[in-house]
Structure formats: C-alpha cells, structure tokens
Amino acid sequence: MRRSVTALITALALPLTAAAPAHAAGPADRFADLLVKKVKGANVEEHLRAFQAIATANGGNRAAGTTGYDASRDYVADKLRRAGYKVTLDPVEFVENWTENSPPALTETAPGRRAYVPKQDFFAFEPSPAGDVTAQVQGVDLTLPPAATPSSTSGCETSDFDGFVAGRIALVQRGTCAFSQKVRNAGAAGAAAIIVFNEGQEGRTEAEQLDIGEWRAGIPMVYADFAVGERLAGMKDATVRVTVDATVALGTDHNVIAESRTGDPRNVVMLGAHLDSVPAGPGINDNGSGSAAILEVAEEMARLPVKNQVRFSFWAAEELGLLGSDQYVAALPQTERDRIRLYLNFDMVASPNFAYKLYDGDDSDNTGASAGPPGSAQIEEQFETFYGSRDLPTVGTDFDGRSDYGPFIAVGIPAGGIFTGAEGVKTAAEAKVFGGTAGTAYDACYHKACDTIGNVNGTALDVNSDAIADSAARFAFDLRSIPRRTAPVKGGGD
Template sequence: MRLSLRQRVVRAVTLATALALPLAFAPPASAQSGPVADIFAKLLEKTVTGANVKKHLDALQSIADANGGNRAAGSPGYDASVDYVAGKLRKAGYRVKTTDVQFPKSWEELSPPVLEQVAPTPTKYATPADFVTVISSGSGDVTAEVQAVDPTLPPTPSPSSTAGCEASDWAGFVPGRIALIQRGTCPYVQKADNAKAAGAAAVIFFNEGQPGRTDAYAFDIGEWRYGFPVVFSSFSVGSALANSPGTRVRVRTDTKVEVATTRNVIAETRGGDRDNVVMVGAHLDSMPEGPGINDNGSGTAAVLEVALRLKHLPVRNKVRFGFWAAEELGLLGSEQYVAELSPAERDRIRLYLNFDMVASPNYAYKLYDGDNSDNVGFPAGPAGSAQIEQRLAKYFDRRGLGHVGTDFDGRSDYGPFIANGIPAGGIFTGAEGTKTEAEAKLFGGQAGAPYDSCYHVACDTITNINKRALDVNSDAIAVATATYAFDLSSIPRRAATAAATTGTAVPLRGTSVS
C-alpha cells in the first residue's frame, strides 16, 4: 500500500528522532549539529503547508468580521486574536504567557504651542506655518539655550542628514539645553531617545532643506513618555537657530494623553538550552482601518503554524515565539518586551527572526540585508545578521527562487533587538513601495505598482494575499527556525555574552523605533 505524504512524514520524523534525539541534547559544539539541523529543517518544511497557514488567516478574518472589521491594539478584535493564538499554542504544549504593553489610547493638544526666540533677538514663530507640535509630545514649558546636534548646513541632496542618530553626535551636548535636531536617516524616535539620554530639556526637530523637505508638518513620533515638549519646525527656522550659537529659546506644549494596556503573546518550547534562545516573531495587531490580513496576519499565521508543527520535534536550543502588540503604534510591544528584559536575559537571545508581511499580492522575496552588501541606505545588522541572511538565501537558492535585499530601516519589530546588539533577519514581501522592473522580471507581477495596494487600508482582507508567496515563505520560516533550533554554530557570540560569563557588566538600553 502506498503511504500518504502525512504517513511518510510521520515515519520520517519517528526515524529521524530516534537517530538524532541523543544528539539534539549534546553540547552545542557537537560536530553533528549541522546534519541534525538539516534533517529536522527538511522535516519541518514538509509538515508546514500554505493551506494550513491560510486556515489561521481565515480565522483572523473571521475575528475581524465579528469585531468591527479590525484587530487593532486595544480593540475587541485584537483581544480575540490574542486568545486565538495563545489558545492554539497552549493546546500544543508550549509554555505561554502574555506580557502587558502600554500604548496611548488618545492624545490631544489642549492649547496652541509656543516657540519663540528669547535672546539675543526676541522672535515669535507661528504655528502651523513655522512649527507644529509633534503628535504624542508631552507637556512642558522650557526656556533654555538651544544646541544644534550635528546638522547638515547647507543641505546636501544625498545622503540625508544623520543628525542625532549616532552616539558621537551627542558627545558635547550640555544637559538642560534644548536639542535642535535635523530630520534624516534614522527614525525621529531614535533621535529623541538619544536626546533624552543626553539630558535634553526639550526637542526641536527641523526639516532637511532638500526639495520637498522644507516645511513643518505633523507626524506621530509614537512615544508619549518623554515628559518634555517635542515640536517640528521648517528648515528656515531650524537652520537659522542652528547658525546662531548661544540663542535662548522658549518651547511650550500643552497636551494630554490617555494610556491603555494591551498584550504580547510569548510562547516557548519546554525543552532546549535556556542559555541559547532562538526567537521568532511577528506582530499580531492590524491598523484600525481594516483586518490586516497581509499586514500582519500573514506573518502571524506562518509563525503560528511553524510553532504548531515544531512541537513534534526535539530541540537543542530553546525556541521562543513572540506575537507583538501595538507594532502599528510604533513597535511598542517588542520595544517594551526587550526593554523589560534584564541584560542577562537579553544576552540569552542568540538571534531574532522577524516576519512582517510575507504574502503581499505583488510580492518580492526580500531578505533583510544583514551585511549591508548593497552599501546603501541603512547599515548592517549586529554580528550574526549576515549569517541569518545567508541561511535564508540558501533556502531560496535551493528552490531556484530569486531574492533581493531590504534594509533594516526601523519599520518593524527587529528594531529593538538590533538596537541591543541581537542579530536579526527575516523576510518581507513589500508594502506601499513600488515594484521595480528588475523585480518584476525576477518575481513576476506588475512593475510600477505597489507591492501591496491595500497596505494600511480596509481592503487588506483575506483576498489581499498571494498564496504562492505565503506557501514559499512559510516553508522558509520553517527551515530557518528548525535550523537554529538545533545549530547556532554559525552565529557568533556577542561581546556581552562573553562579558557576562566573566562577570563584567555590559549595559544595554531598549530603543523604540517607528
């Protein structure tokens, strides 16, 4: 009698487990790590199917349909999504917990802001023509000397200003002054985080001065906990202040924020070395505008299915799955999770794999550029990130599928991990960006059109996914997860780990990005 695929897989798992189980719990340096990892990677790849992943997407769509059409953080739809994912994982035998995540439920400006030069030449600036309050800014009334932080004056067409992004930018900053920071390169929230750490009393961002980047405009920085005013000015105002050292400025904002709580879902294998944690994550929340089936039901469903199938296999390294809350509000779930870990706990996380939008309808297979091989845009990830990119590339190469790089640009939940020196990698199939001619030749689809025309809008439903991309990427996630569950020999140990072993403290600070 011919065996079904399921029967063949079950037999293969049984045989491989019998042969490899003693090795799975051998010391990590075992020479058998590679072969064992390859065996289980292929087994997990076979058991993870696009059809089963889509069942989770159907469930998330049904949850949204029953709860106002979305699964946004703080909504009944999100709470039901948490219950669905946590319930599946508990039934599979994982250790499951939820962690609280604070987020701003509402923010309002109670009265008009003030920005004025006090000395040497008293000057009042107008809102919104000259400046605006940054959404999520705290309240405060600060009069102090303004200090420009590494501005690019006059502006250069390319690259963008890196003002405030690097630790060296803040070497001479005087605590108590107002930080004047030019737009460019890294997220606003990273610049403001650095300003707070340097002792700034307030922050004035200003535009770059390039064509189309001169005026003040409103945006949400996604961080409400600074406790000081944050405003954004035009290039003309900012550059004038930057060119006048010693100027005293008054900044006043009058705002109110209501804070609410939502939850991450964290699940980990019962077995595996607790000092070597492989973390795999996807954000669980949608935008309020729709059910978020591609963004990021696709990543959630794929990671969930991999977890449910991984339960049948022994693991050498502990595998931890994170389903993040409030990513759409500024990576709040992952940022708060990482920030609340002790340095030793962060050190145990050997790598982080991130899967955010893996089934875009006009997809491209984009792998996070761990080594910055294109030498443009954002820099490489922490040591080990290049190896993760190579592991994923090996899978696509084996299947004869093309792939391209994508920057660690701070737009997804890898951000807090790489900010703390944890190597990261993952797959992304594109959002609102436009597919190039070269990508259309490589992957098919329509050049000159968005990867996902329903990005962050109501039509991101169950009809807004590419089933082939979902199936291929789910298999790639399975292979990467199983590989690292058994073999971390390609991932270098971080300096923090070595220092912790010898009792030397290595400070780490969580950083939010948006």
Template sequence: MRIPVSRRAGVATAIAALLLPLALAGPASADPDPSALARSISAPGVKQHLQKLQAIANANGGTRAAGTPGFDASRDYVAGQLKKAGYKVTIQPFEFPFFQEHSTATMQQTSPDAKTYAPTPPDGSSVGEFATMTYSGAGDVTATVQNVDLVLPPAPTPSSTSGCEASDFASFAPGNIALLQRGTCDFQVKADNAQAAGAAGVIVFNEGQPGRTETLQGRLTTPTVTIPVVGVSFAVGEDLASPAGTVVHLKTDTTSEMRTTYNVIADSKWGDPNRVVQLGAHLDSVLAGPGINDNGSGSAAILETARTLGKIPTRNKLRFSFWSAEELGLLGSDHYVANLSPADAAKIKLYLNFDMVASPNYAFKIYDGDDSDATGSPAGPPGSDEIEKLFAKYFDTLRQGHVGTDFDGRSDYGPFIAVGIPSGGLFTGAEGTKTPEEQALFGGTAGEAYDGCYHQACDTIANIDDKALALNTGAIVTAAVVYAFSRDLPGPDVRPAPAARTAAARTAGAQVHGGTAR
C-alpha cells in the same frame, strides 16, 4: 492555504536540501525529518490563521489595532494556539498612549468673514488646509483667535518660540483659541502651555520658511491635552492672524488616553535556555483596517511554524514573539527588549523578524545583514550576515530571485539590533514602488506599490498573495529548524563551561531535594 503541487514540491525540496546537514550531524532521534516538515507547510494552517484574524476584525469594527477589542481577541487566539502546541506562554502587559480620530474635524472662520477650511480626514487619504494633531483632545468650541508671540513675516531660519514659554501667555484671555507658530520647541510644549493658560483650543501654523509652509500634520507626545489641537498651513495661519478679533469654530472628535496592550511570548519546552532562537512578528493592525497582510501574514506564518515545531525536541530553545503597538512606533518590542536583563539578552543568539510576507505586488526582500549594497542603513550586528546568507540559500535552491532591504528601523528588529543581537528576516514590500528590475525578477507591476492597501481598510484576506505567503513560510520554517538544531549560532556563546554546568545542576538538585526551594 492550497499550494500548487509543483510549488509545494519545490518548497519541500528547498527545505530538505537545507536541513539535510542536520540529519547527518546529530542523533537521529533528536533531529527533524525534513520531508515531514516540508509536507507540513502544505497544510492550510497559515491561511486558516489569516481567516481567523479576518473574522476577528470583522467582529470588532474592522480593526485589530493595539488597545482595541480586536487586538485583545487576536492575542487570545494566538495564545490559545500556542498553549495547545505545548509552549509556555507569557502575556506581557504594557501601557501606551492610544489615539483615535472618530470623525473628520471641522474648522470654520465665522467672523469677520465666513470661511470653511478643507479638512484632512482621519484616514489621511488627502491633505486639507488643516489636520487634527495626534493626541489632540476632543471638543467643539467657537471662540476668538488670539495671537501668541508670532514672528510675521517669518525669519529666514526656524526661530519662532511662539508658545514655548509660559510667559508667552501672560496676556492671554482664557476661553480664546491660541494661534501659535511652529518653531523651536515641541508641539506638546506649546499645547501644554496653552491649556494651562485656559485656552479653549490650539491652532499651530507652519513657520513660513521654504519647506515649512504646507499643512502641519503633527503629533503631540502624550495624551494629556484635553482641548482641540490642529495644525494648519502657513497661509491659513497668516490669514487667521489678521485682523484681530477673528472668530473660529473648531471641532475635533477624538479619543486620547493611556491604555494597556500586550505582547505574547511563547517559549518551547525544549532546548538549551542559554541559546535562544527568537522569531517575531507584530500582531497589531492600524486602526483603519484589519491588517491581514500587515501584519497578519507574518503573525500567521510564525504561528504555524510554532505549531509545526512545538512537539519536536530541539538543541536550542525556540521563542516566538507576537508584538503589540508596532504601528505606534515599535512600542511592544521596545518594551520587551528594554526589560530584558543583560543576562537574558545575552541568551538570545539571534532574532528573526517577519513583517508583511504576502504583499500582492510582492518582491522577495531579505534584510541586508552585511550591508553588501553599501547604501542606506548600515549592516546589522555581527552574525546578521550569516542569517542573510541562509535565507538567500533557500531562495537560490528554489531558483527564486531575491533582493536585499535595509535595516531602516521600521519594524521590530530595531530594538534587538540596538542591543547588538544578530538579526534578519523577510519582507515583501509596503507602500514603496516596485522597480522595473523587481518586475523582471518577481512579476507584478513596476511603478505601483508593493501593497496598494497598505494601512487601509482593504488590507483584507483578499490582499494576500498565496505564492509569496507559501514561499516565505517555507523560508521561515527552514530558518527556525536550522537554528533550532545548529551547534553554531550567530550570537556569542554565554553558556558556562561544562564543569560549571554540572556543578550548578548538582547545587540545584540539592536545593530542591533538601527542601530549600526558592
């Protein structure tokens, strides 16, 4: 990443200004050299990581999604870089439900009339008259459509129990396609019951009340259904329901199965293990593209930060986290937090999240730790406000505008906030629309998406804004160093009293030297 000299100097000045108190507060031998750290971010390291992630995607079908070879290669690259930098690296496996629609589905009425219904393509670029449900099975069937406990005309409020009970299929003819109606139970329940009754496929149509008429773009919850399952609009469902004996050709081309993916967790060998400063970014992309901004940008920025700080002794322990399956619902970070013991969770004093930090039509957004705008999502756990203030001070030092953004649950801070860990981070915007006020602060184009390639194949290395990447990397380095050396961290201190620590150390030494290793 080549940063213009004037901008590089500004970032260096901001970092130095924020780190200067550290240099005055402790032993010179242990504290960082602010100017050296500032110079380190002018290296092309971050952009080189992004180029590597792009090359990995190019070699693996254009994607780095969880459960694919592209993600596994990304994992290996990041883990290798961290090991070289001196970190203890843990590869944490977990299972997750994988789904991919390989080609556009087909749905045609062949009798009594010939009719072809417009599909919704796998990339979601348009919405047709029907859509393959997530975790649908694959199949190519032509069969009679059989109504299952439909409510036509629809009730004034959602009330259909179509397919919700096994008894709904008492008279169902195996080999038929089940026509079901949206209603009071999950799509998974409907599909499971239909499959158990011998259905060759499932069509679920919207219920019919206002707001429930459009094409269903639904999802099952587990990859246990092996037959095609699609959602359709109320109008299509009503058309298929009458007359009796309608025949439909239904084809879906999917992979739906459980797979294993991995988080990468790297612990510095330095610092108090009872005072952990944790940074994280999700490493996976969506299936549709290489995910270089979302979220190669956050991953590359914290990876280079880790490389920069790996050899520097710190007061507190730094932990860098690269999450998988974020794009499927924060599965990696949720798995990690759910498997922390209460004692280990209490050692994490703060969590910093970086998801999309180089959007081409960027805004510099800081997570609103104190809910200062009093709108949207509430404040983060106590201490989150301090994190917000640190990032704000960095941008203020640069005379760079910034705005707040809610903890809306869309990224990996969510599981940490849920267990009370102070959190914060940076974001440059996704599919949302830039406002005129933001255009005045940051430039770019109001009325357009922050990232017009969000979740698309065009999220490549060309989708990165170098200024946003440079300034946010500087902010990440600053926060990492400030908290790595700070005596006062946002989270509560759970360290034992000094006398207890001394006693524990003596006991541990006696156990090791006395031959009672455990």
C-alpha cells in the same frame, strides 16, 4: 553577498541569490526539511481567515486598544498553549488617547525674535507630553547641508549625545532611525525638549502631524520643517521656547510570548511578528501574514525536538511606534538579552505585488542604515541559501527602523528576516525578476480598509512560510554560525 542568477539580472544590476552548492545532509538539514514539509500554506491561510473574522466582528480592525486586538491575542495564545508552549501575556503600555488642548508654540527668544506658525512650520508630535520650556538649542550630529539621499543618523545613537548639556533643547535631524528612538535618546541625555526637523532632500522638507507612539521621555517634542531646523542650527547660541499643551491617557495591551519547553535556555532563537493592525482596516497582509506564518511554524515545531530554546513573539502596538517589542527589550536585564542569540522578524510576507526582500545584514547594498550587529550577515546568508535552493531570486531591504527588529539590533542582538514590500513602488527591474506590476505599490492596500483576506499573494505566503520554517529549524538545531556577544553594546537599551 547576493549573486546574479542570469546574465539578464546582472545587466539589471540587481543583487540576487544563486542556488546553494550541494552538500551532504546533516542533522540540521534533516530537521529543517521535515519542518518545511509539515508547514502548510493552507494552514497559514486558515489563521488569516480567523484574523479576518475577528476584525469583521470587532469594528473592522485589530488595532491596539480594541476588542479586535484582544480577540487576536486570545486566538494566538490559545493556539500556542494547545501546542504545548509556555505562554506569557506581556503587558505593553500605549497611548489610548492624546488631546491637544491648544496649539503648540515654537518661538525664538534670542538672539532673534521669531514665532513659527503651528501646523505650518511645525507640529507637536503625537503623543507629546505637555511642557513649556525655554532654553538654548544644541544640535545633535546634524548633516548640513543634507546628503543627496536620506542617510542622517542624527540622534540615533546614545553616543550622539556625548557632550550634550542637560537642560538644553535637542535639535535633531530626521534620518534612518525611528523618531521615537531619537526622542528616547534625547530624554536619556537630559534634554528639556526636542525639536526634530525634516532631513532636507526633495520630498523631505516639510513637517506634518505624526504619531510616533513615544511619550515616556516626558519632554515636549515637536517636528519642524527643514528650513526651521537649518535656521536654528545656523544661529549662534539660539534660544527658543517650546510649548505643548496636551493631555495623554494611557492604556494596556499585551504581547504574546511563547517559549518551547525544551532546548538549551542559554541559547534562545527568537522569531517575531506584530499582531496589531492600523485602525483603518483588518491588517491581513500587515501584519496578519507574518503572525499567521510564525503561528503555523510554532504549531508544527512544537511536535519536533529542538536543541536550542525557541521563543515566538507576537507584538502589540507596533503600529503605534514599535511599543511592544521596544518595551519588551527595554525591560530585559543584560543577562536575559545575552541569552537571545538572534532575532528573526516577519512583517508583511504576502504583499500582492511582492518581491522577496531579505534584511541586509551585511550592508552589501550600501544604502541607508549600516549592517546589523555581528551575526546578521549570517542570518541573511541562511535565508539566501533557502531561496537559492529553489532557484528563487531575492533583493535586499534596509534596516530602516520601521519594524520590530529595531529594539533588538539597538542592543546588539543580530537580526534578519523577510519583507515583501509595503507602500513603496516596485521597479521595472524587480518586475522582470519577480513578476507583478512595475510602477505600482507592493501593497496598494497598505494601512487601508482594503487590507483584507483578498489582499494577500498565496504564492508569496506559501514560499515565505517555508523559508521561515527552514531558518527557524536550522537555528533551533545549530547556532555555530552566529558569533557570541562578548560585551553589551555601548549605550544599548533604555
């Protein structure tokens, strides 16, 4: 879908947007132009300074389960109430504390006898529930030998578990969706435990201790080296014992959900950004930037009429495994899911060494995960049109499962949005297009204490806030480009 803007960029083989063709302005255009003019980068920055002040006053962060998160929640909820929205604090469970009482165990009991070394060959996922299971292992949609690039979808779909025998231990390969999604699908299929092993490419062979925020399946879960998984997959009727000795203590946070009091409730346009930081720092780019941008859009949109109902969501506990968005979507009955015509996600929109990245709704990049649900391509195209109107290039970014769009696309809700890069390294081709420094991270302070008010690019923040306002306004007024879903996605939801 993206097109070249110059011969140089064509030579670099980067898929970029071109300026949109001129067309007569309609009501949606006028509504979008008005909202874009009202949304000010200076006001977005004011919200960022408030998030920084909250973190500074509360131990340096705004992480789930802390007073810093509570103060961020209250700040956002107060602004939205004052703007006139119907605001709901939606409870979210998360693991407040996980204690590994003794080392985990992973042992072959048949046909061979082999004990793997804990914290070397494998780790217990944090926060794995306790359990002691001995059962036959069953591989789930494995790609062996592994593909040249990460692409496994093992365990990502409920259909992967068609034919799975309840009571067995699921053997699943790392890949293109969140570990938590694999665990939930295994639990729903009746697995007694789950072994996830690394995918097998260079840099993806060894296991490590990972916090995936998932405990609700209620089964012991471990993460193993690729060599362990490959061995178990190659054994006939392998039986293993998986033991995790741990204690899980739960806490509660809240999503902030704000809904317009006008607009057709049968057609909901939903925007979201996660509000929590990691414990290491204040999280001003990740993800104060996305939260501040949609908060400013919400405040200005509240003063304008909308044809379709608009819902703004500020997610809790994203950094613990997309818990806020995942629990929210899981709790919605199908009739409520069907009201949500699309979901727009904004997770890091002001990275210091930024690129303008749009979620690849049509899979035109042909990398990693497949296209989003029907309607996702049209969302991507709408964002492309905005950047093209300003002669700004964009590149694609994959639906890799790392942000809050994941639970929405899993149940067939079309999604899209903007991302300016995290710990990934900016390429030389991108530096030619967007400026900045090649060979360094888009955000060198990603998940670090230095993700402060000084860690944002003001130009990216301002441009992306306008882009959010433009698409939000257009979809709030006109959803004709987004196809209606006629049936729930097979296996969708928890």
